[in-house]
Amino acid sequence: MATGLAAAASVLPSQVFASLTNDIRPYSIDVPEEQLADLRARIAATRWPDRETVADGSQGPRLDEFQSLVRHWGTDYDWRKVEARLNSLPMFMTEIDDIDIHFIHARSKHENALPVIITHGWPGSIIEQLKIIGPLTDPESHGGNASDAFHVVISSMPGFGFSGKPSGRGWNPDRIARAWAQLMNRLGYERYVAQGGDWGSPVSSAMARQAAPGLLGIHINLPASVPSEVASVLAVGGPAPVGLTEMEHAAFASIETFFKKYRAYGLVMGTRSQTIGYALADSPVGLAAWIYDYNNGEPGRLLDRDDVLDDITLYWLTNTATSAARIYWETAGQSVILSAAQKTSEISLPVSITVFPGEVYRAPETWARRSYRNLIHFSEAERGGHFAAWEQPDLFSRELRAAFRSLR
Structure with a gap:
């Protein structure tokens, strides 16, 4: 489905090319018409x-x-509409731990923007986050301030979307977290934050638990905050x-x-x-x-x-x-919301949480503070559900700006 460098170059901002290395390859999509006819x-x-x-x-x-x-x-x-939309974005492929990782790398025009790596879940994909790229990279055009801008990295988890499919065991949230830290290092980011919902929550939490070099803090919208006595x-x-x-x-x-x-x-x-x-x-x-x-x-x-x-x-x-x-x-079918399963007590980096009313459950702040000892931001949104970035992109983007403002 990938086309060559020349085709990809037409959709990539010039400033992104400055960060390309032999380890990072431009990527674009061209699904054969026969596949669509078969579907x-x-x-x-x-x-x-x-x-x-x-x-x-x-x-x-x-x-x-x-x-x-x-x-x-x-x-x-x-x-073809979503294919064109994806191809209008700076997409790349890089090999980490013997597997190809597909990602979007949308840099803000503001050089002091804060880099963020955002992780989707199941049954989601990078499609979930497309609507927040504009509000995060260009906050001035979406009711925010330039000081709240982000450089946005959105990765397809191994086995999902255009990333490679693992041929062996072991690609759990801990391993994905290590791969994401390597990706951000490869992109040249020495200071960054991470965000995730659904499976993106345990991946981001694992990054925090591992204290990935350069990681300042995380924001999650499906916290693993269910206490052990409730889980039992x-x-x-x-x-x-x-x-x-x-x-x-x-x-x-x-x-x-x-x-x-x-x-x-x-x-x-x-x-x-x-x-x-x-x-x-x-x-x-x-x-x-x-x-x-x-x-x-x-x-x-x-x-x-x-x-x-x-x-x-x-x-x-x-x-x-x-x-x-x-x-x-x-993960043996473990629930992503159990604090013990996610070892939240081992996280010392700053954590921010937004609870959306239509989520699987509305995590009480009391449970969240028990689970995350360095909780720096807790907010209850007025709208949105499990796919919050997809459903309420402007509100979700405002939450991220507020969540990470103190870490800039």
Whole structure:
């Protein structure tokens, strides 16, 4: 899918070329038309299941609603729009720890901008962060000040998108964190910050725990703040522990509901990633259903349907449903929100947290302060959910500016 240097050069700002080395290669995308035709043919040939037997989404995406999305995908959706959008950005490839890492490196016009590396999660991709590049690199055009500008690095995790697929074991958040630190060093950044949600949260937290050279602090929007006594109850079922505040009770109830309805995703991919991969790699509609249903159907509620299809199509065209699922296998299906699992007590670097109301759970500040001993910023946003940067890019960008202002 990559084209040559000459094609990439036409979309790269001149200042980025100054930082290129033999280790960093420009990258652009050109999906063969045959692949898109094959995708449309597979969609048209879908064998549909029978209709759900309930009047709600408790059994999964409802047939009429989901067929409407898929019909649009097979007839009117245009992958070339997002392909052109990606190719208009400075994209690169570099090899780290024997695997190709794909990343966007969008530098601000402000030389004193703070570098930030941003990590997506599952079932997301770099598509999640495209809308925040402008507000972060050019804050003056988006209600901010030049002093809040960022140089933005957005990486595709190994096994996701255009990055290489690991051929062996061990690519867990700790190893990805070490690769990200090497990437920022290779880009020449001696001072930088990290941000992540979903799997990006344990990756960023691992960077902080490892005290990566040059890392000033992290911002996360899915904190691993569930205390051990709460996690123990959630693991076996039962009433909430005594002594919880009203907000802590609400958080407990949200996690309990999420675990009952959706924890199976992590359990299946954490134990049988290859098994589920056979289905997801062969059926685009099966892949779409697996991704679309995640997190209580949030994509259908908070994102444009073409946004959702951009992400799903990226998974399909790169055939990364199986390789992406293996991050759950690498972590034995552990939940990313358990403080003990993420070893948050070992983090001494500054941590900032934004809680979005539509997240898996609204982390109480009391739990967050117990989990992160150097919590320098805690904020509850008025809008947004699990894919916060995707859903509310301006609000998300304002949160990052506030979170890292004291570290500049």
